[in-house]
Amino acid sequence: MSTEQPLPVIDHDSAPYWQAAHEGRLDIPLCGDCGKHHFYPRAICPHCHSDNLNFDTVSGRGEVHTFTIARRPAGPAFADDVPYVVALIELEEGPRMMSRIQTDDPEKVHIGAKVEVTFVKASDEITFPYFTMT
Amino acid sequence: MKNGRDPVIVGLADAPIEGGKFVTKASVLGHAALVAKAAVEEAGLTLDDVDGLLTAGMWGVPGPGQLATVTLGEYLGIMPTYVDGTNIGGSAFEAHVAHAAMALREGYCEVALIVYSSDQKSLRSRNLGGRPSVLSMQHETPYGMPTPVGGYAMAAQRHMHEYGTTSENLAEIAVATRKWAQLNPAATRRDPLTVDDVMSSTMISEPLHLLDCCLVTDGAGAIVMTTAERAKDLRTKPVAVKGYGEAHTHWAIAEMPDLARLLPAQKAGETAMKMAGVSPSDIDVVEVYDSFTITVLLTLEALGFCKIGEGGDFVSGQRTAPGGAFPMNTNGGGLSALHPGMYGIFLLIEATRQLRGVCGDRQVAGAETALVHGTGGTLSSGATVILQKD
CATH class of the missing domain: 3.40.47.10 (Thiolase/Chalcone synthase)
Structure with a gap:
């Protein structure tokens, strides 16, 4: 990974998520009223609009909902990574999140493939949740 | 009245x-x-x-x-x-x-x-790849998501998975649109194009090739x-x-409710057609946003011109080309005429010209009712307009 990779600008909604990822956990909001998880983290639940939310450590398991193999990089920061797989992961708990699939063989990635989170440190503050096929 | x-x-x-x-x-x-x-x-x-x-x-x-x-x-x-x-x-x-x-x-x-x-x-200056990594984009930009093509590619991948749509189906759209461009002296790309040309063009973001993508003009x-x-x-x-409707569902592609189904187009189209008192079979000429070939396929399904999942069959056999049963994107579209970042106004201009009957070689005979549908963002927003010759 190039050192120029853009890093997230953390805000009050996302701080607990990024802090947990940095500590090796996948924490996403869980609604105390409707009982549903959501992602990305918000101040109100996008399902029932309650603000009774708490971060919950989830399994880190899910499946590939869809993906693309980038044959051209999204800017110079990603030039060394090509070809790379950007995917939408559907977590076991329901929400979808974007991430990378770490693989030596992008052609093996397919919709429905089972995946598991792996944490990759990018800076002193930021650790990304990537996924590998299981 | x-x-x-x-x-x-x-x-x-x-x-x-x-x-x-x-x-x-x-x-x-x-x-x-x-x-x-x-x-x-x-x-x-x-x-x-x-x-x-x-x-x-x-x-x-x-x-x-x-x-x-x-x-x-x-x-x-x-x-x-x-x-x-x-x-x-x-x-x-x-x-x-x-x-x-x-x-x-x-x-x-x-x-x-x-x-x-x-x-x-x-x-x-066309490079949306550098979307600042703030708010919802902090969960997208750092992963190297090619924008906007990557989101459209993910939708295409999902449509292929659910309905068996193929790259050939998508290429049919690019080829038919080029044939219209060849009839329009103002179009940017007028050289002949085949399904094989589209399929063998550079892969940008799988499964979308270079010639599945609109121009930059x-x-x-x-x-x-x-x-x-x-x-x-x-x-x-x-x-x-005569009628109009609009809707949007998401900005980040991970938030798209159903990646194989274009809900904003479905909602906007229903609203617009109901207001105008028309149904898909009443439309003589169709101008729909073609940022990418998959955009067209999803839009035609959502507007009800064919069933969900049957867009691939619908566009095959050059159905949307000049002389085909379904005249669409008659100026050569964003794929072959022009695409200056936001293209929606040109759909309206072409539809109005068709209804005025001033389109020369590409004129659709007897065009009285036109449907225009714009798509914005990453399959994010949709707005439909029904126009009619007075």
Whole structure:
């Protein structure tokens, strides 16, 4: 990974998520009223609009909902990574999140493939949740 | 029932481009002003008659373009009393027609001017890959998501998985659209194109190839709307705005409710067709946003021209090409005519020209009712307009 990779600008909604990822956990909001998880983290639940939310450590398991193999990089920061797989992961708990699939063989990635989170440190503050096929 | 305040389109103009670049030497706002002036003058009006101004500019963002109507009004030297800077991406202009129609019916304005201009090709500035990694994009940009193509690729991948749609199906759209471009002297790409050419073009973001993607060009266009009553004294034959609808669902692609189904188009299309009292079988000519080939396929399904999942079959056999059963994107579309960042206004211009019957070699015989559908963002927003020959 190039050192120029853009890093997230953390805000009050996302701080607990990024802090947990940095500590090796996948924490996403869980609604105390409707009982549903959501992602990305918000101040109100996008399902029932309650603000009774708490971060919950989830399994880190899910499946590939869809993906693309980038044959051209999204800017110079990603030039060394090509070809790379950007995917939408559907977590076991329901929400979808974007991430990378770490693989030596992008052609093996397919919709429905089972995946598991792996944490990759990018800076002193930021650790990304990537996924590998299981 | 007809009403004197029913909204109509009475003026049009677009800027000449060659090799995808503006021919005239003027700034991006200069091109906006030149097409605005041409469009009002075509109708027999002047810029001083304009009291409604609608635009979605991206001029020097985060600079002046942040307040697009204000910037443009100043440049034109006018003081509009109805403004709308709705920006929902490339579909903004279909939404502008809807909003202008409501303002005209309400008596809130008399002459509405909708304008777009971009010199992105001349500036070589087309790169949305650097979306700042803030708010929802902090969960997208760091992963190297190629934007906007990556989101469309993910939708195509999902459609292929669920319905067995193929790259050949998508290529059929690019090829048929090129055939229309070959009939349009103003189109940028007019060289022959085959399904094999599309399939063997460079892979950009799987499963989308280079020739599944729209062009990057300059472009400027303007539309003038007024009431049916006012149009009686004007030079052009008015085209009636019979129905409109709009919707959006997401910005980040991970938030798209169903990646194989274009809900904004379904909702906007239903609303617009119900208002106009038409169904898909009543439409003579269709102009739909073709940022990518998959955009067209998802849009045709969502608007009800075929069943969900059957878009691949629907577009095969060059059905949408000149001479085919389903005339679509008759100027050569964003894929082959022009695509200056946001393309929606050009869909409206082409549909209106078809209903005026001035399209020469590419004229669809007997075109009386047209459907225009814009898509913006990353399959984020949709806005439909139904136009009818008066």
